[in-house]
Amino acid sequence: MEVKNRTISLIVKNRPDVLARIAGTFSGRGFNIENISANVTMDPSVTKITIVTTGDSATVLKIEKQLRKLVDIITVNFIPPETSVQREMILIRIKIPDNSSRSELLKLAAQNHCRVIGEGEATVTLECTGASEEIDRALSFFKVYTIEDMSRSGIVAL
Amino acid sequence: MKMRGAKILLKVLEEEGVDTIFGYPGGAVLDIYDELYRTPGIRHIRTHHEQGAAHAADGYARASGKVGVCLVTSGPGATNTVTGIATAYMDSVPMVILTGQVPTKFIGTDAFQESDITGITRPCTKHNTLVRRIEDLAPTVREAFAIARSGRPGPVLIDLPKDVMQAETEYMAPEKPGSFHDAPAAPVDEEALQQAFRLLRESKRPIIIVGGGIVMGKASEELKSLVETISIPVASTLMGLGAFPGTHPLWLGMLGMHGTYYANMAVSNCDLLMTLGARFSDRVTGKIASFAPHAKSIQIDIDAASINKVVDIDVPVVGDCKTFLSRLIELCREAALTVRPEDRTEWLNDIAQWRKKTPLNYTKNGRIKPQEVIETLQRLTDGKAIICTEVGQNQMWTAQFYRFTEPQTFLTSGGLGTMGYGFPAAIGAQVACPDKTVVDIAGDGSIQMNIQELATAVGNNLPVKIIILNNGCLGMVHQWQEIFYGKRYSHTEIGDSSPDFVKLAEAYGAVGLRASRPEEIEPVLRKALETPRTVIAEFIIDPSESVFPMVSPGGALTDMRLENIIAHD
Numbered sequence A: 001m002e003v004k005n006r007t008i009s010l011i012v013k014n015r016p017d018v019l020a021r022i023a024g025t026f027s028g029r030g031f032n033i034e035n036i037s038a039n040v041t042m043d044p045s046v047t048k049i050t051i052v053t054t055g056d057s058a059t060v061l062k063i064e065k066q067l068r069k070l071v072d073i074i075t076v077n078f079i080p081p082e083t084s085v086q087r088e089m090i091l092i093r094i095k096i097p098d099n100s101s102r103s104e105l106l107k108l109a110a111q112n113h114c115r116v117i118g119e120g121e122a123t124v125t126l127e128c129t130g131a132s133e134e135i136d137r138a139l140s141f142f143k144v145y146t147i148e149d150m151s152r153s154g155i156v157a158l
Numbered sequence B: 001m002k003m004r005g006a007k008i009l010l011k012v013l014e015e016e017g018v019d020t021i022f023g024y025p026g027g028a029v030l031d032i033y034d035e036l037y038r039t040p041g042i043r044h045i046r047t048h049h050e051q052g053a054a055h056a057a058d059g060y061a062r063a064s065g066k067v068g069v070c071l072v073t074s075g076p077g078a079t080n081t082v083t084g085i086a087t088a089y090m091d092s093v094p095m096v097i098l099t100g101q102v103p104t105k106f107i108g109t110d111a112f113q114e115s116d117i118t119g120i121t122r123p124c125t126k127h128n129t130l131v132r133r134i135e136d137l138a139p140t141v142r143e144a145f146a147i148a149r150s151g152r153p154g155p156v157l158i159d160l161p162k163d164v165m166q167a168e169t170e171y172m173a174p175e176k177p178g179s180f181h182d183a184p185a186a187p188v189d190e191e192a193l194q195q196a197f198r199l200l201r202e203s204k205r206p207i208i209i210v211g212g213g214i215v216m217g218k219a220s221e222e223l224k225s226l227v228e229t230i231s232i233p234v235a236s237t238l239m240g241l242g243a244f245p246g247t248h249p250l251w252l253g254m255l256g257m258h259g260t261y262y263a264n265m266a267v268s269n270c271d272l273l274m275t276l277g278a279r280f281s282d283r284v285t286g287k288i289a290s291f292a293p294h295a296k297s298i299q300i301d302i303d304a305a306s307i308n309k310v311v312d313i314d315v316p317v318v319g320d321c322k323t324f325l326s327r328l329i330e331l332c333r334e335a336a337l338t339v340r341p342e343d344r345t346e347w348l349n350d351i352a353q354w355r356k357k358t359p360l361n362y363t364k365n366g367r368i369k370p371q372e373v374i375e376t377l378q379r380l381t382d383g384k385a386i387i388c389t390e391v392g393q394n395q396m397w398t399a400q401f402y403r404f405t406e407p408q409t410f411l412t413s414g415g416l417g418t419m420g421y422g423f424p425a426a427i428g429a430q431v432a433c434p435d436k437t438v439v440d441i442a443g444d445g446s447i448q449m450n451i452q453e454l455a456t457a458v459g460n461n462l463p464v465k466i467i468i469l470n471n472g473c474l475g476m477v478h479q480w481q482e483i484f485y486g487k488r489y490s491h492t493e494i495g496d497s498s499p500d501f502v503k504l505a506e507a508y509g510a511v512g513l514r515a516s517r518p519e520e521i522e523p524v525l526r527k528a529l530e531t532p533r534t535v536i537a538e539f540i541i542d543p544s545e546s547v548f549p550m551v552s553p554g555g556a557l558t559d560m561r562l563e564n565i566i567a568h569d
């Protein structure tokens, strides 16, 4: 069976140890977490957690069944890529040696739908939101520069 | 009415039908113990180690079918229960563990006797909660009981900070008493049921495997009724023993690593495998690729996660086995389907041949054979005692040679394999069933793991019988060293370093008996069973006796070592 990335969306009770329980279920049973994000929802008593995991379809079913057993988990849903929107965000601070590279970089940023959110003496900070592949592509362009620091979020999905 | 936390706690326990707690006091639970002092409706048995309290609550739960309750202090009191909790978790035993905790304002400061017990037990509880606010106390405790006994049962831990026990709040009666756990069993999928029925009807060589789920689901009657309607042979996992009478002609005994030859052969040659409340442990399946290779499979389990976890199933059914079996019996009735043994001669003959060729037996040689001790015990108790075991050879011989006739009478640590489980569990079982004969079958290694509980048994006048099968070694590990490690018996010999168990019993105020020759087996067992006190009966057994059949770990079920079994051609 094909091993690939799969996105799981959980609605969980907003309790202090719920994240530890979910993480423990993955680590204790040998499943992977590729990335994870936890967000508030319209209802303050519940949290939405989006997890990207890897595995074949049988493994992913096992993960789903184990997660459903956790008392604080209200719903478990797989988000099929075809019928959903999935987005990630990166913040990236890039070093620029001179002004000509600055304008080159700003052009690249615009082409990749990145927003400029900060400009320093020798750095430019960009924000980029998109599907994982778009972020990967943008990153591949920026690789020629020196990346001073970067922060990439987990996936949020609808 | 305003009440203190400790009082609310006990009030909710009473509402939940708790009449017995096993525990051990300490600073963080002083308020609860003070309240217990004034609560005559709840009996508290103080053990001599918190592990003993946890296993006793577990034994109480398994023997009675009720939720076992255990109460301990913070820090070391709580951590001492972890093995007991993990044991109950692996075997799906309903328990509520109440642990004391340092006052909320000290949590996280490495306060005296602070431990993050909810963190420690997260992977071995069905659920756990730290109660931070007194308002959450009653609902949390009620929820804990509901969770412990619903669906696939399991242990639930509640961590109780001292200040929450001392705080006061308005006590609120439950909105709907018992609503959660009395919820009717989920309906069984009709489509799957029909499919199962069709497979059963078409099958020529069917077999049923029962597991702990049949015992937990109290489905023994339905099982027997189905089996007799359509004459299907039954094998059991270790945890399912007792669910089907061990004296029945269609009974094959235990399957798996130390299963009977004929159960393992039947599973390996069947065309349909119907599994009821069992989870395909590696001790059961051996090599997965060779497990029931010719069979279509049906599995019913209340926990979806138990299905398709290790073995791929053709007809998976998520639900309660009692409901499933009742519906299946109805379908047989509607279709006027009965299969008598004479209608299945070919399959039943094959099984009879395997049984005849390689029965469960052993070779006598003038020394006490453990199997003979257990067979004699079986005869003297008519298969109706509550039997607990420790872990190792003593456990496997018991599983093979005691023919259980009733559910909830075999208490053993199957999943975790916890040495030291049996004796405290026997104490719990004897408290739950004061009129029953309760026996712990032990090895000379295991019994010393919770021997301190002799004081609990004697102090509470509990007439538990401990049978020590003394082979002078950590037998089961010794057996593996003999077979797989070139007889290098690294650190498994006990030899003379055991105490004199007769004197030990006497020192605790119990009765000590010993048998060293085969002819002493029956008189010593009789004496033990007739004595209305705590008894240790030590049997000096042949140290060379091993457990067979034996399937090597990861080997195919048909690949059994039979060594000391006398086969007939």
Ligand SMILES: Cc1cc2nc3c(=O)[nH]c(=O)nc-3n(C[C@H](O)[C@H](O)[C@H](O)COP(=O)(O)OP(=O)(O)OC[C@H]3O[C@@H](n4cnc5c(N)ncnc54)[C@H](O)[C@@H]3O)c2cc1C
Pocket: B090, B091, B092, B151, B152, B153, B210, B211, B212, B213, B214, B216, B217, B218, B236, B237, B238, B239, B240, B254, B255, B256, B257, B258, B259, B276, B277, B278, B279, B280, B281, B283, B284, B300, B301, B302, B303, B306, B319, B320, B321, B322, B391, B392, B395, B396, B413, B414, B415, B416, B417, B418, B476
């Ligand atoms: C030294 C040693 C040797 C062992 N050798 C063997 C051996 O040879 N053979 C053997 O069988 N075992 C052996 N065991 C035990 C083994 O490790 C497992 O504990 C055992 O096989 C599990 O039994 P089970 O599948 O019945 O599962 P249990 O752990 O009893 O699980 C019960 C299953 O039933 C389900 N269930 C619960 N309630 C219901 C309900 N109402 N309706 C439907 N389903 C329900 C649960 O969800 C679960 O999946 C050995 C253990 C030790 C320590």
Ligand SMILES: Cc1ncc(C[n+]2csc(CCOP(=O)(O)OP(=O)(O)O)c2C)c(N)n1
Pocket: B390, B391, B392, B393, B394, B395, B417, B418, B419, B420, B442, B443, B444, B445, B446, B447, B469, B471, B473, B474, B475, B476, B477
């Ligand atoms: C707490 C614990 N420690 C270690 C083991 C590993 N173990 C399994 S069986 C066994 C030997 C048990 O010896 P004994 O109680 O004398 O029983 P016997 O096998 O001789 O009947 C050991 C050490 C275990 N199951 N549990």
